[in-house]
Amino acid sequence: TAIQTYSTGTTENVSFVGQTRFVLSNPLIIFTLIKDMIVSIPDLFLLKANFFHYTGYKGIKLINFMYVLFYVGFSLFYKLDINLKKKERMILALIFLIAYVGIYIIFYLIWSPLGSTTILGVQSRYFLPVIALLPLIINLKSKQIEINELYIFTFIIICLTGLFLLPITHFY
Numbered sequence: 001t002a003i004q005t006y007s008t009g010t011t012e013n014v015s016f017v018g019q020t021r022f023v024l025s026n027p028l029i030i031f032t033l034i035k036d037m038i039v040s041i042p043d044l045f046l047l048k049a050n051f052f053h054y055t056g057y058k059g060i061k062l063i064n065f066m067y068v069l070f071y072v073g074f075s076l077f078y079k080l081d082i083n084l085k086k087k088e089r090m091i092l093a094l095i096f097l098i099a100y101v102g103i104y105i106i107f108y109l110i111w112s113p114l115g116s117t118t119i120l121g122v123q124s125r126y127f128l129p130v131i132a133l134l135p136l137i138i139n140l141k142s143k144q145i146e147i148n149e150l151y152i153f154t155f156i157i158i159c160l161t162g163l164f165l166l167p168i169t170h171f172y
Contacts, residue, residue, distance in 0.1 A: 013113040013114050015114060016110055019109045022114060032117050033104070033117070036117070036118050037100075037101070037119065040122070044122065044123075044124055044127075045127075046065065046068060070155065070159055071131070084136060089136070092133050096133045096134070099127075099130040100127065100130060103127065104119050107121045
């Protein structure tokens, strides 16, 4: 029997080689693409965050926003026992930047139509591994807000339970 594959989305006029030739023949397009990367940050991570975008489910906007809010609060106010030097934080920031830009470059070359001035296919879920570096990069030394760890762990359990229940409530 033949193996069938299912594609959740198809794009036309996509070519890695053609896209590379287009960029090399129009190097100023790089500035437009960088602008698109920067302008898309609010949509990608706040307004249209789709961390749960598997099998066509984009999630509930309120839940997505709550997860982003939880992550920011956890990153900024949780007591970190790791004290990184400025040089180490700069190295982590460079790794984050390379991964961030790399994801966009990959999607521009293999998913966006030839000659496109926007980058298609980029979703929040692709950034989850590198987003984990942000608390280490920020690394606030003086924490003025002390939060009881019991509240943090309770909130983490609630968020993880919600993450588990979202696909169940959507599909069943």
